[in-house]
Amino acid sequence: MPGWSRSLWPLLILLGFAQAQSLYLFSPQGPLRGGVNEALGVGYFLGIPYAKAERWKAPVPAPGWTEVREARHFGNACPQRGVFTTRLGGYLPPKSEDCLNLNVWMPLAAPPAGGWPVLVWIHGGSFSGGGSGEAVYDGSRLAAGGAVVVSLNYRLGPLGWLVLPALRAEDPQGSVGNYGLLDQLEALRWVQRSIRAFGGNPQNVTVFGQSAGGMSVCDLLASPKGQGLIHKAILMSGSCTFVRGLEVDFKFGAEWAQAMGCPQADPACLRQVPLARMYPPEGSVLEGVVQRVESGGFEQSPWKPHLDGVVLDEVPLQALKEGRAAGIPLLAGGTRQELWGELLSAPGDWAGFEERAERVLAGKGQAARALYQGLYTSPREAWAYFQTDRVLLCPSLEAARLQGQWALTYGYLVSYRSPVFPDLGSFHGIELPLLFGTQNTWPAQAIFLTAQAYQESLPISRELQQRWLEFARTGQPGWLPYDSGKVLEVGSGLRVIDNPYDERCGLFR
Numbered sequence: 001m002p003g004w005s006r007s008l009w010p011l012l013i014l015l016g017f018a019q020a021q022s023l024y025l026f027s028p029q030g031p032l033r034g035g036v037n038e039a040l041g042v043g044y045f046l047g048i049p050y051a052k053a054e055r056w057k058a059p060v061p062a063p064g065w066t067e068v069r070e071a072r073h074f075g076n077a078c079p080q081r082g083v084f085t086t087r088l089g090g091y092l093p094p095k096s097e098d099c100l101n102l103n104v105w106m107p108l109a110a111p112p113a114g115g116w117p118v119l120v121w122i123h124g125g126s127f128s129g130g131g132s133g134e135a136v137y138d139g140s141r142l143a144a145g146g147a148v149v150v151s152l153n154y155r156l157g158p159l160g161w162l163v164l165p166a167l168r169a170e171d172p173q174g175s176v177g178n179y180g181l182l183d184q185l186e187a188l189r190w191v192q193r194s195i196r197a198f199g200g201n202p203q204n205v206t207v208f209g210q211s212a213g214g215m216s217v218c219d220l221l222a223s224p225k226g227q228g229l230i231h232k233a234i235l236m237s238g239s240c241t242f243v244r245g246l247e248v249d250f251k252f253g254a255e256w257a258q259a260m261g262c263p264q265a266d267p268a269c270l271r272q273v274p275l276a277r278m279y280p281p282e283g284s285v286l287e288g289v290v291q292r293v294e295s296g297g298f299e300q301s302p303w304k305p306h307l308d309g310v311v312l313d314e315v316p317l318q319a320l321k322e323g324r325a326a327g328i329p330l331l332a333g334g335t336r337q338e339l340w341g342e343l344l345s346a347p348g349d350w351a352g353f354e355e356r357a358e359r360v361l362a363g364k365g366q367a368a369r370a371l372y373q374g375l376y377t378s379p380r381e382a383w384a385y386f387q388t389d390r391v392l393l394c395p396s397l398e399a400a401r402l403q404g405q406w407a408l409t410y411g412y413l414v415s416y417r418s419p420v421f422p423d424l425g426s427f428h429g430i431e432l433p434l435l436f437g438t439q440n441t442w443p444a445q446a447i448f449l450t451a452q453a454y455q456e457s458l459p460i461s462r463e464l465q466q467r468w469l470e471f472a473r474t475g476q477p478g479w480l481p482y483d484s485g486k487v488l489e490v491g492s493g494l495r496v497i498d499n500p501y502d503e504r505c506g507l508f509r
Contacts, residue, residue, distance in 0.1 A: 023035060029048075032045050042107060045072075046074050048101055050100055050152070051190070056167050058182050061189070061190070075093065077093045079096070079279050090443050100186075105139035106149075117473045118204060121213070126211070132152055132153050136436060136444050137436060161177055188205070188207070207232075208233070211428065216238075221320065221325040222240070230328060236332075239391070242299075317399065326406040328406075330400055331477060333397060339428065361507070410479065418430070431464070435461070435464055486499065487499045
């Protein structure tokens with residue numbers, strides 16, 4: 001059955017409940033056996049292969065099958081050294097290079113005419129870690145609100161973003177260093193081919209992502225290869241400028257290859273390197289070697305999308321400014337204290353603040369000091385806010401400002417703090433369990449640990465989901481566009497406020 005039929009939908013649901021909470025569906029690739037969340041009225045299919053890829057090759061669509069395929073458990077995660085959540089004990093499926101799989105959650109109800117809106121989630125993790133199988137990203141509650149939700153894996157770290165002249169020469173189009181982005185594009189093509197079978201509308205696809213996932217949303221909007229695959233976009237705590245040039249990373253790639261035991265940077269040699277060498281265990285001697293090669297923190301990390309002239313031909317923010325994504329509504333924002341951890345290493349006086357600001361904003365250090373000294377009494381606190389604004393929050397809002405010339409755009413700010421650990425602030429990613437309704441998953445559970453904190457989070461979570469779902473349905477989340485000067489604040493409740501960031505964000509343009 002290549003697509004879905006509204007008349008057949010009740011039969012599919014009955015079949016699901018009749019088979020011990022299994023759900024059977026005929027996808028274009030072949031038959032699937034998924035699961036049922038009876039309490040929410042949602043079906044799910046996990047670990048569906050959407051592509052296959054050799055090391056540092058473009059992905060190709062995964063082959064089909066004839067026998068019923070088990071799809072009730074998450075597929076492999078992509079190789080990585082891990083992310084903060086997994087270091088805190090969060091679950092991640094076993095890792096393997098055979099990791100290009102995705103997950104689908106869908107309402108167990110007849111789709112509306114045309115199909116449910118489709119939300120495609122791209123996880124964060126600094127382009128080096130994470131996966132769609134993390135518990136906090138469970139799409140059940142969003143799907144229960146009336147959408148088909150898709151989450152996907154993509155290649156990470158060196159397998160996702162390595163740049164070498166020899167790899168560029170191998171590619172028929174001369175592309176290099178964007179293997180993870182090519183994976184995301186292939187997953188979106190899978191959505192176009194297959195999502196009708198799950199009740200989704202392939203002509204109403206909203207891509208949403210946070211952190212590196214939000215940056216990926218920018219990249220997808222800007223990529224010449226992404227045209228026609230995206231109809232709406234949500235950028236959460238990202239930036240449209242974190243892309244790398246090729247020349248500097250050709251040099252890095254050679255150094256990294258030497259650390260892997262391939263001094264000539266020969267692809268054949270690198271394709272034989274064990275994963276344990278590429279992604280060494282934490283605390284190992286080899287990890288120290290790799291970390292020295294990769295030093296510089298996220299802003300300097302080479303494991304990012306690249307301006308290769310094929311997949312990305314210009315900085316995504318500039319592409320938005322020029323109208324590359326004309327007609328695509330955008331919802332963008334972030335948290336007020338994205339980089340609150342900067343307090344630990346912040347300068348202790350205003351002279352130190354100005355000196356550091358000058359290093360990252362040449363010629364604007366004095367202006368930055370004057371602005372932030374007028375806003376905050378403590379230079380340490382001011383520095384944490386300055387870094388939040390510079391690296392993630394203002395770049396997200398700037399995308400809304402520029403895309404607003406070409407489509408309706410909307411802004412939001414997260415000020416929510418954990419009642420259990422308020423000193424953590426509205427940190428990077430705090431809104432994710434609220435958006436997905438996964439407050440009871442570990443390690444997110446820690447910030448909603450008391451019964452009162454959890455109960456108070458529920459109405460915030462429900463309204464946040466409703467706003468994102470309304471945007472996916474209509475392109476309008478229910479408050480005024482960004483150019484009105486209004487944004488949605490997500491705090492102890494949701495309210496529309498005047499944008500308090502226009503002046504300070506101007507400092508970073």
